Amino acid sequence: MKASTVIEFDVTNIKTKPWGRRQEDQRKQKFRKGKVQKKKIIKNKKQIYNTNKPKDVTKKRYEMPKETLDKYSRGEGVNISKVHTKIHRKKIEKKEDNIKFAAELSAKTEVLLTEDSGYLEADVGETTTQFTQKTIKDSVDITSAAKQFELKLEFGPYRSRYTRNGRHLVIGGKKGHVAAFDWITKRLHCEINVMESVHDVSFLHVETMFAVAQKDWVYIYDNQGIELHCVKKLNKVSRMEFLPYHFLLSTCSEEGYLSWLDVSIGQLISQYNTNLGRLSVLTQNPWNACLCLGHAKGVVSMWSPNTREPLAKMLCHKAPIMAVDVDSTGMYMSTSASNRELKIWDVRKLEGPVQEYKLINSATNLAFSQSKMLAVGFGNIVEVYKDCCTSAEKRPYLRHRFNNPISNFNFCPFEDVLGVSTAKGFTSLLVPGSGEPNIDTLEVNPFQSKSQRREAEVKALLDKVQPDLITLDPTIIAEVDVPSLRDKVEAKKKLLYLKPPKMSYAPRNKAKGKGGSVQLAKNKKIIQEQAKKEFIQATKNILPEVQKNKVKSKPYNVLDRFLPKNKK
C-alpha cells in the first residue's frame, strides 16, 4: 500500500467526547469564569461605591424604529398557546424566532441602501402644483432633465408600456404604428407599421419580446420587429396585462372573453366568457396576480384562471367605471366612475372606501406609482396626488396639461417619471418622488447586460409560479390547510348523493353439477344488494348531523293562519 496516497484519519482520537457535550463543557467553563469574576467584584465593593463610574452607554443596543420593523415583518406568527405538546411548541417557537430574526436582519440592511428618493418641496407661499414641467426640468441635473421628452407622432391615439425594470418602452398607435426603444438612451429597437388597428401593447417577461393586440388577433414581435407568433385564439382583444411571475399574458376581449396565455409553453391556460359584455377596463393586482375588471354597472370584479366565477365582486360606484388601478403592494385600489367619483379601496380586506373624492371631471385613467402616488387623467389634463390613500388630499401634487386627449399613462418603475401617451404622441414627465430609488439587482435590474438578462430569464422560468396558485390571498400556500366548517358540512352533504360502489363478484369454482348459471346470477344479485344496503347504512351513520339540521315540518294547525306568512 502506498503510504503517501493514504489519508490518515484517526477516529479513535477525535471523538473522545460527543460534539454536543464538548460545546456544553466549554459553555460551562465560560459560565464558571464569569462567576469567579463576579466574586472578585463583590470583594472590592468599597472601591465600587467610591468611584462614580458613569453607566456604560455604549453597550446599549440600537433599537430599530417600529415602522421599519413592521415593513419587513411577516405577520403575527403562530398562536403557540394552542399547541399542546411541549416539543412542538418548542419547535414552533424556534421557527418563529428565526423568522423574526430574518425580518430584523433585513430591516437592518436599510442602512446599506445607497440612493435617496426624490422630492419636490415648495417654499413658503408656494404650492407644488404651480411648478410646471419646465421649471422642474430647469432645476434638475442634465441626466434627469433628459428624462423629460416629447415624441410627436401622427398615428392616432397611442398606448404605451414600460418593462418591469423601467428601462424600455413600447408604444402602439391606433393606426398601426408600433415602436420599441430604450427610452433612457433613446436607442430605438424597432419601429414598424403593422397595417392594422392596434388596441394595446405589452412587453413580455423580457424586453426582447412584446405582444400587440391588433384588429383581430394578438401578435408577438421580437425587438427587431419580426413577427414571432400570431395568437389566433386571442380574438378581438381590447386590453392586455402581463403577469411576470406566472408568465401569463392575460387579455380581455370586446366580446367579453377573458383569457390567460402561458408564454413560456405557448398554451392557453384558461379562456372563458365572463358574460358581462364588452370589457375595456382591465388591470392586474400585482400582489396576487388577480385580474380586476371594471364594468358599466359600477362593479369591479376580480378573476383568476381557475374559476369561471369571479373571486370577488365589489360594487364601487353607481355609474359606469372608467378606470381601475391597484398599487404594487396590493393594498389600495383606486376606481373612478363617470359620475366624477374617485374612490380608494382597501383591496386586501375588500373593504372601503378608504377615501372618497369628487373630481371636477370624470377620470378616464388612473395609475399608481411605486411610492403610492396616484396619477389621475381627465381629458387632456393629468394630475398627480401624493398621499391620497391615507389622507384626504385637497390639492394635486403636480398637474400637467396637454394639447391632445390622453389615452393612457404609466409610472416608470425605479424612476421619477410618468410616461403619458396621447392622441398625438408620447410625453415623459418628471414626477419627483414617485419611484423606488433602491433597486434589487437580483429581482429586476435596469442595468442588466445581455448575459445577465439570459441568466435571469432562466432563473425566472425555474421559479415560475403555477397558475393554480392565483388566489385573492397569495400567502395561502404557506399556511396550514384547515378545512372550514362549511367545507366539512358540504362534504358530508355530498355523501347523500354518492352512488354505492360497484361490487366485483367472482364466483367460486364449484364442482360440476352443483349450481348452474342461474344460481350464479342469483348469488351475484344477493351479494350486490347486500353491499348496497351496507353502504347506505354506513352513510346514514355518518350523516346524523346533516339530517338533524333539517327542520321538521309540523302538521298544519288551524290557528297557523294567524302567523305571519313566510316571505319567499
Place this chain on the structure above:
Amino acid sequence: MKVKVITRSPDEYLRETKHDIHKVFRNYDPALHPFEAAREYTRALNAVKLDKVFAKPFLGSLDGHRDSVSCIAKHPKRLSTVVSGAFDGEIRVWDIPQRTCVREFVAHNGIVRGVVYVPSGNSFISVGDDKTIKTWNALIPQFGEDEEPVNTILSKSVLTGISHHRQSNIFATCGEIVQLWEESRNEAIRSYEWGVDTLHDIAFNMIETNTFAACASDRSIILYDMRDNGPLRKVIMKLRSNKVAWNPMEAFTFTCANEDYNLYTFDTRNLKSPVNVHMDHVGAVTYVDYAPTGKEFVSGSYDKTIRIFEADHGHSREIYHTKRMQRLTNVQWTLDNKFIISGSDEMNIRIWKARASEKLGPLRPRERAALRYSEALKEKFASHPQVKRISRHRHVPKHVYNAQSELRTIKTKEKRRENNRRIHSKPGEVPYVPEREKHVIKEVQ
C-alpha cells in the same frame, strides 16, 4: 423650491471592466419581492424534483471473491481500506478509491466468521470455522514472503464472531461461550456463560468501552461488562436477533436487526420494551451498522435490499437495491459518513452513497449556499402533498412491492380480528398492546 429626482450614474451600477464580477445591489423591501410564498413553494418543488434527478447512489462494485461475502471490517484510521472475508475462507483487502483488491489469501479452513481491525490499524484479527483466531499484519508481505498470520490461537470452542475493544488490546469472541482475549496472550482472560447454545454476534460499546452486547440463539440479547464476572442482563425477544450495533454517540443505545423483518432500538436502562421499532423490510434483517454521527443507521436484509433509517424514526428514509444484488450479509457505514459498503450473497461488495443525491467532491461556497437554501425550503414545505409525494416515492423491486402489500393485508387482517375479538368479549379482556411491547418477551436480570 427644492427638487431632487432619482439619478443613477451607470458608473456606480456597472462593473468597470469585463473581468470584474457584476455589481449586486440588494433591497429587501417585501414590496419588491412579491409572491414570496408561491415562489418558495415552487423552488421547494424543484429542489425535491432535482433530488430525484440526481439520486444515483450506486458508485461501484468490488468483485473478486469466489464465494459469498461473510464479513467486512473498516479500517479505523484510513478511509480507503476495507477488509472482507468470504465463506470459502478467503480474506481480501480492498482499496476503495481505486476499487481494486490489494491483497488476497486463504485465511481459514471453512467460513471466515468475523474479521476486525485493531484500534491502531496495524493488524487485523479474523476468526473462522476452523476454531482459530488469527492475527494478520496490515502491511502487505514483501515479494517472496508467504501470507502467514502473526499469531494463531486455537480456541477450544466454535467461534462465530469477534469484536475489538475501542482503545485497549482486548477483544471478545462469541460462539458457544463469550470469551475475552488479550492480543498478547494465547489464553482467554475471561469467559462468560449464560445457559445458551450459541451466540452468533458480539459488539463492543464505543463510548462505555467496557460494556458489550451479544446476540444468542435463544432469541436473547445479552449485555456484559468486562469488569464483571458474569453477564449483566438479557432481553428475550419473540424471534432471533441477527446483529447488534451500538450507537457511537449515545452510550446507552443499541439497535438490533431481527428475524421478524424489524429493527429494534433499545435503551440499556430499560430493556422491557424497545424505544423504537423500525419497520419496512420485508425479509429477515441480517445486518445493521450505525453512521458515525449516531443519527442514522443502515440495515441489510434477506429481502435483497439495503435500507437507511433515521435513528429516531420508525420508517426508513431510503431503500437501495439493484437487479443483481442478492441477499445482504453485511453493510457498513464508512467513517466519513458519506458511503455505505455492502456485501452480499453473490460474491460482490458494493459501494453506495449514504445520501443518494449528494454531490461528491468539493463544493464551491455559492453551490453550498444554494444547497443549504433548498434544504431549508424542502423542510419548510415537507408536508405539502406534492412535495411529500415526490420525496417519498421510491421504485422498489416487484418482489418487495408484492411482499409489502401482502404484509399490509396480513396486518390489517390481524387488526380487524383483534378488533372483532374486542367487540365480542368483556371490556378490558382484550387490551390494547402498543407495537413496542409486542415483540419483547421478558427482561432477565
